[in-house]
Amino acid sequence: MKCVLSAFAAVLMLSLTSLSAAEAAAQPAIRVGIIGLDTSHVIAFTESLNRGPKNPADAPRLAGVRIVAAYPQGSRDIESSTRRVPEYTAKVQAMGVEIVDSIPALLARVDAVLLESNDGRVHLEQVLPVLRARKPVFVDKPLAGSFVDVLRILDAADAAGVPLFCSSSLRFAAETVAVARGAIGRVLRAETFGPFHIEPTHPDLYWYGVHGCESLFTVMGTGCRSVRRVDGPNGLVEVVGEWDGNRTGIFRPENGKDRKGYGGVAVGERGERRIGAYDGYDPLLIAIVEMFRTGKSPVSRQEMVELYAFMEGADESKRRGGAAVPLHEIIAKARDEIAASIR
Numbered sequence: 001m002k003c004v005l006s007a008f009a010a011v012l013m014l015s016l017t018s019l020s021a022a023e024a025a026a027q028p029a030i031r032v033g034i035i036g037l038d039t040s041h042v043i044a045f046t047e048s049l050n051r052g053p054k055n056p057a058d059a060p061r062l063a064g065v066r067i068v069a070a071y072p073q074g075s076r077d078i079e080s081s082t083r084r085v086p087e088y089t090a091k092v093q094a095m096g097v098e099i100v101d102s103i104p105a106l107l108a109r110v111d112a113v114l115l116e117s118n119d120g121r122v123h124l125e126q127v128l129p130v131l132r133a134r135k136p137v138f139v140d141k142p143l144a145g146s147f148v149d150v151l152r153i154l155d156a157a158d159a160a161g162v163p164l165f166c167s168s169s170l171r172f173a174a175e176t177v178a179v180a181r182g183a184i185g186r187v188l189r190a191e192t193f194g195p196f197h198i199e200p201t202h203p204d205l206y207w208y209g210v211h212g213c214e215s216l217f218t219v220m221g222t223g224c225r226s227v228r229r230v231d232g233p234n235g236l237v238e239v240v241g242e243w244d245g246n247r248t249g250i251f252r253p254e255n256g257k258d259r260k261g262y263g264g265v266a267v268g269e270r271g272e273r274r275i276g277a278y279d280g281y282d283p284l285l286i287a288i289v290e291m292f293r294t295g296k297s298p299v300s301r302q303e304m305v306e307l308y309a310f311m312e313g314a315d316e317s318k319r320r321g322g323a324a325v326p327l328h329e330i331i332a333k334a335r336d337e338i339a340a341s342i343r
Contacts, residue, residue: 027063027293029064029065030065030066030112030293031066031068031109031111031112032049032065032068032111032112032113032114032292033067033068033070033112033113033114034046034067034070034071034097035070035071035074035103035115035117035130036074036116036117036118036122036140037070037072037074037088037092037116038072038074038084038085038117038118038119039074039081039084039116039117039118039140041116041140042088042092042114042116043088043092044281045067045114045281045285046091046092046097047095048062048285049062049067050066050067050095050096050097053285054280054282058286061286062285062286062289065289065292066096067092067097068097068098068109068110069097069098069099069100069106070092070097070098070099070100071099071100071101071102071103071105072089073117074116074118074122075117075118075119075121075122078118078201081117103126103129103130104129107129107130107133107135110135111135111292112135112136112137112292113130113135113136113138114140115130115139116140118140119201120143120144120146120149120202121144121201122145123143123144123145123153124149124152124153124156127139127156127157127164128156131156131160131164132160134160134162136162137157137162137163138164138166138288139164139165141166141168141206141211141214142166142202142206142210143166143304143308145206147203147308147309147312147331147334150334151334154301154304154305158301163291163292164297165291165297165299165304166299167214167287167298168211168284169279169280169283169284170212170215170218170276170277171215171284171299173275173277173278173279173283174283175274176215176218176219176275176277179218179219179268179275180218180221184266184267184269184270184271184272184273186245186268186269187219187220187221187268188247188248188267188268189247189248189249189250189266189267190216190219190220190250190264190266190275191251191252191264191266192212192215192216192249192252192262192263192264192275193251193255193262193276194208194209194211194251194253194254194262194276195208195212195253195254195261195262196208196209196237196253203311203312203314204311204314205239205311205315206308206311209239209311210307210311211278212252212262212264213239213310213311214307215262215276216241216249216250216264217249217303217306217307218275219275220241220243220249222300222302223245224242224243224306224309224327225242225243225244225327225328226241226242226313226324226325226326227239227240227241227242227313227317227325227327228240228314228317228325229314229317231318231322236252237252237253238250238251239251239252239310239314241310261278262276263276263277264276305331309330309331309334313325313329316330
């Protein structure tokens with residue numbers, strides 16, 4: 001049987017082979033701006049672009065791309081985020097980044113944007129002026145603070161014709177990418193695990209469980225039909241998705257023992273392989289830069305929709321005592337809410 005690649009894998013392969021190192025280095029310079037200085041990601045991205053990546057071999061793919069300006073405002077009320085702003089502002093300034101006092105001021109100085117605010121609830125209002133200015137934008141996870149806003153953001157990007165994607169860095173880990181590219185054939189079953197810190201203002205999986213869920217969708221691809229969440233004793237949680245073709249994907253929180261940190265396993269037509277590792281931020285950054293240069297997102301809209309519907313549906317399943325929730329129901333409900341809001 002032929003290997004069936006996920007939409008992500010096909011686009012990623014095209015992206016990674018679209019430019020040779022020499023061609024990438026010869027591309028026009030790109031000035032990048034950051035919105036939101038309340039996550040450690042801004043330090044990692046700025047260090048790699050303004051000082052050089054951890055692996056010198058990656059330098060040609062990032063050549064000519066520099067973070068030149070930042071607007072500090074991220075979350076307004078999540079203390080774990082707001083307290084970071086002064087420290088991260090000082091750190092990016094030390095790497096040559098100009099601090100500006102508004103998003104319009106930022107947009108006047110840059111060619112592309114990293115929307116890094118840790119709080120997904122502010123992403124819609126922050127991304128709309130970026131889209132109106134027609135600047136390609138990477139939105140750090142979570143894409144939004146609700147599934148309704150996820151759809152609103154994706155709709156706005158489509159309407160503006162502006163390249164946009166959201167992703168965890170785990171999507172681009174080498175082992176996970178290899179499986180997504182077909183290393184073990186079509187994936188029949190996958191299990192991932194990772195931290196499951198909950199922020200009460202967001203659906204449970206959006207805040208940190210998104211990492212493990214993103215790894216899951218990277219190898220399973222689109223076609224998820226339903227999700228159910230079972231909460232057992234002692235905080236044990238299992239989120240199970242059913243995909244087309246009788247395929248199953250499972251996310252569980254890490255437990256510090258047999259499931260420590262990030263990881264998982266995928267079982268395919270030609271054996272099994274580890275997935276879900278964390279390989280640092282530079283693989284994600286390389287994919288972001290490729291999108292800035294080519295205008296092609298490495299993650300399909302459909303996969304982003306299904307991923308966030310899966311995570312939102314897990315909360316609905318919890319409310320229903322562990323019953324399976326069809327993803328089309330989550331999507332239809334959100335569409336109805338959007339339609340009602342514009343009547």
